[in-house]
Amino acid sequence: MRSFQVNPQWEGLTKTIEQENPPCKYEIHGMSEAMVSMRDGVQLHTRIYRPNQGDSWPCILVRNPYPNNQDLLEATYTQFVRHGYVLVIQSCRGTGLSEGEWSPFVNEREDGIDTLEWLVQQSFQNGNIALFGQSYCSFTTWIIADSLPKEVKTVFLDLFGVDRYGQMYMNGMFRHDIYTSWAFANSGVETTTDAGELYQDSLSILPHNQADEKLLGCTLPFYQSYISETSRESKYWQEGIWAELLNIPSKINIPVFMVEGWFDHHLKGAFKGYNLLQDHVKRKSRFVVGPWDHVGNSPGERTYPDANLLGAFRIKAALEWFDIHLKGNPGTFSPISFYRIGASRWEERQSITDQDTTWRLYFSNNPEQQLTDKPSQPSTVKYVYDPSSPVPTHGGSALLAWIMPSFKGAPHGSLAQPDFSDRQDVLRFDSAVLDENTQITGGIKVCLEVSTDAEDTAFSVKICEVFPDGQSFNIVDGITSLRYRNNIDQPVDYTPNQPAQVIIEMWPTAWELQKGSFIRAEVSSSNFPAYHVHSNVKEPWASTSKYKIAAQTLYTGSNYCSYIEFPK
Incomplete structure (x- = not known):
C-alpha cells in the first residue's frame, strides 16, 4: 500500500x-x-x-x-x-x-x-x-x-451500444470519421508521423484497403475486417465477439x-x-x-x-x-x-417513444421544391453526383475524430449549416412555416423514390430546422447505397435508370421545432467524411480504385413514395 x-x-x-x-x-x-x-x-x-x-x-x-x-x-x-x-x-x-x-x-x-x-x-x-x-x-x-x-x-x-455492425455501416455506407480515425488512433503502431495526419491522408487513398499498409507499414487485421465485411450476414458479424455482444x-x-x-x-x-x-x-x-x-x-452552436x-x-x-x-x-x-432539444427541458417516461403516432411531409417539385402536407403532381428533380467533389460533413452524431484535436475531424453536434445553394448536387426542400411548436420524439424515416445511371450509388438526406433569422441547424442525417438499401443484410443488384424505393431510418432524437421555424430537407449523394465516398461502381467500396460520375433522379408527387415521416 x-x-x-x-x-x-x-x-x-x-x-x-x-x-x-x-x-x-x-x-x-x-x-x-x-x-x-x-x-x-x-x-x-x-x-x-x-x-x-x-x-x-x-x-x-x-x-x-x-x-x-x-x-x-x-x-x-x-x-x-x-x-x-x-x-x-x-x-x-x-x-x-x-x-x-x-x-x-x-x-x-x-x-x-x-x-x-x-x-x-x-x-x-x-x-x-x-x-x-x-x-x-x-x-x-x-x-x-x-x-x-x-x-x-x-x-x-x-456511452456504448451493442450493435457494432449497425454503428459501422448505414445501408452499406461505412462511417469513416468514427472507425477510420479510431483505427489509426489505436493501431498500436509507433510512427514518426502524428496519427491524426495519417488519418487525414488515409481518407484519400484508393483503394482504401491499402491505406494501413501504405501509412503504417503493416495491415491492421481488425480494421481490414471493418472495411471488408460489408454484409451483416458475413461470418465476421454472425459469429464471435460482435454477435455475442448483440445477444x-x-x-x-x-x-x-x-x-x-x-x-x-x-x-x-x-x-x-x-x-x-x-x-x-x-x-x-x-x-x-x-x-x-x-x-x-x-457540442455544437446551440445552448442546452x-x-x-x-x-x-x-x-x-x-x-x-x-x-x-x-x-x-x-x-x-x-x-x-x-x-x-429546443424545449430545453428534461422529460420522464415509462417507455422510450410512441412510434404509432406519426405525421408526414411530402417531397414536391411542382412548381418548386417544397415539403408539402399532401402529395403534389408527379415530377422529377435531377442532379449530377461527382465522387471527387463530395458534400463536406458539417454537424451530426455519427462522428468521433473531433475527440482528438490533431485528427481535424468533422465538426459535430447541431450547427448552423453552410449555404449549399451554389451546389447543384444538393437538393433543398422547405416546408411551410410552423404555426405552433411541434415535437419530434424517436427516429425520423425518409422514403425516397430514386434512380441513377450507375450500377450502384448513394443518396443522403439531412433534416434541419430553419429559424426566422435564416439560420439552418441540423437535426438528424442519414444515407443509403442502392445495393444495401432498406437496411437489408446482403447486397441486391440494381438496374440502372430504374426507379427504386429507398428508406432511410434516422437515429432517434427528442426535438421541439419552434413556432415560426420551418423544416428543411437536403438531398444529395454524399456526406464526407462521416461516410465513405461512394464511387458509383458496384464493387466493394474499400477495394475500388476508380470513381464514376452518376446522373441522379429523385421522383416526387402522387405517383411516387417520396416523403418524410416524423414520430411525435
Missing part, C-alpha cells in the same frame, strides 16, 4: 465533483497494486484504492484500455472511495503495465470474467460489486453482463443504469441495447439520454440549459445509484429520462 495523491492537473475537476455531491465521509487510505492472472497466464495490472476506515467495502470495478487516461480516471473515480467504496481500476490486456498483446475488444470477455473471479475472492470487497465505465470501459462491462457472479448487483453503462442484453438480470447522448456515435446501438433488455429488468433500470457527445459535453443532470463524469448519478444498489439506501427513479 502506498499513499495516493490526485495529479495537480486535475485538482480543479476534482473540486467541481466534490461540490456536486454530498460531503465526503472518508479519505483515500492509499493505493495498492496487483498483477491478476488470466486463464492463459497473462497478468493484468490492477490498482486498488481503499477508504481510510474499515476493512471491506462495496466495490466498483473499472477496466480501462487507455493508459493516457489513468490520471484522469484516478482524479474523478476516486471520489467513490471518499464516499465509502473501494475502487478497482485494471488496465486491459496489452495496455499500460498489463502483459499480453493489445487486440481491441477480442479478449475482454474472458479477461473480464477472470477478473471478477479474482475480485469476489478478495477480502476488501463486502459482496456488493458494481461495474462502471465510459466508452470502451463500458464495453468491457456489456460483454460480460450475462455472466456475472451473484456479488455484482448492478452495472453502469455509459447479451436479453440475458441480463440485474438493474442497469444506461447513459447516452443525442450527439454520441453510440446512440442507435445504445437504444437497441435498452430495447433488448427484458421487461422486468427495464422496470428496475434507468436510461438517461442528454444533449451530450462521447465525452459528455454538449440544465443539461448537467448527472454531474461531471456521471459521478453524482453513479453515487446515487450505487448507494441504492450496493448500500441499500432508499431511492426511486423514472425508467426513462431524456432532454428535449
Whole structure:
C-alpha cells in the first residue's frame, strides 16, 4: 500500500465533483497494486484504492484500455472511495503495465470474467460489486453482463451500444470519421508521423484497403475486417465477439443504469441495447439520454440549459445509484429520462417513444421544391453526383475524430449549416412555416423514390430546422447505397435508370421545432467524411480504385413514395 495523491492537473475537476455531491465521509487510505492472472497466464495490472476506515467495502470495478487516461480516471473515480467504496481500476490486456498483446475488444470477455473471479475472492470487497465505465470501459462491462457472479448487483453503462455492425455501416455506407480515425488512433503502431495526419491522408487513398499498409507499414487485421465485411450476414458479424455482444442484453438480470447522448456515435446501438433488455429488468433500470457527445459535453452552436443532470463524469448519478444498489439506501427513479432539444427541458417516461403516432411531409417539385402536407403532381428533380467533389460533413452524431484535436475531424453536434445553394448536387426542400411548436420524439424515416445511371450509388438526406433569422441547424442525417438499401443484410443488384424505393431510418432524437421555424430537407449523394465516398461502381467500396460520375433522379408527387415521416 502506498499513499495516493490526485495529479495537480486535475485538482480543479476534482473540486467541481466534490461540490456536486454530498460531503465526503472518508479519505483515500492509499493505493495498492496487483498483477491478476488470466486463464492463459497473462497478468493484468490492477490498482486498488481503499477508504481510510474499515476493512471491506462495496466495490466498483473499472477496466480501462487507455493508459493516457489513468490520471484522469484516478482524479474523478476516486471520489467513490471518499464516499465509502473501494475502487478497482485494471488496465486491459496489452495496455499500460498489463502483459499480453493489445487486440481491441477480442479478449475482454474472458479477461473480464477472470477478473471478477479474482475480485469476489478478495477480502476488501463486502459482496456488493458494481461495474462502471465510459466508452470502451463500458464495453468491457456489456460483454460480460450475462455472466456475472451473484456479488455484482448492478452495472453502469455509459456511452456504448451493442450493435457494432449497425454503428459501422448505414445501408452499406461505412462511417469513416468514427472507425477510420479510431483505427489509426489505436493501431498500436509507433510512427514518426502524428496519427491524426495519417488519418487525414488515409481518407484519400484508393483503394482504401491499402491505406494501413501504405501509412503504417503493416495491415491492421481488425480494421481490414471493418472495411471488408460489408454484409451483416458475413461470418465476421454472425459469429464471435460482435454477435455475442448483440445477444447479451436479453440475458441480463440485474438493474442497469444506461447513459447516452443525442450527439454520441453510440446512440442507435445504445437504444437497441435498452430495447433488448427484458421487461422486468427495464422496470428496475434507468436510461438517461442528454444533449451530450462521447465525452459528455454538449457540442455544437446551440445552448442546452440544465443539461448537467448527472454531474461531471456521471459521478453524482453513479453515487446515487450505487448507494441504492450496493448500500441499500432508499431511492426511486423514472425508467426513462431524456432532454428535449429546443424545449430545453428534461422529460420522464415509462417507455422510450410512441412510434404509432406519426405525421408526414411530402417531397414536391411542382412548381418548386417544397415539403408539402399532401402529395403534389408527379415530377422529377435531377442532379449530377461527382465522387471527387463530395458534400463536406458539417454537424451530426455519427462522428468521433473531433475527440482528438490533431485528427481535424468533422465538426459535430447541431450547427448552423453552410449555404449549399451554389451546389447543384444538393437538393433543398422547405416546408411551410410552423404555426405552433411541434415535437419530434424517436427516429425520423425518409422514403425516397430514386434512380441513377450507375450500377450502384448513394443518396443522403439531412433534416434541419430553419429559424426566422435564416439560420439552418441540423437535426438528424442519414444515407443509403442502392445495393444495401432498406437496411437489408446482403447486397441486391440494381438496374440502372430504374426507379427504386429507398428508406432511410434516422437515429432517434427528442426535438421541439419552434413556432415560426420551418423544416428543411437536403438531398444529395454524399456526406464526407462521416461516410465513405461512394464511387458509383458496384464493387466493394474499400477495394475500388476508380470513381464514376452518376446522373441522379429523385421522383416526387402522387405517383411516387417520396416523403418524410416524423414520430411525435
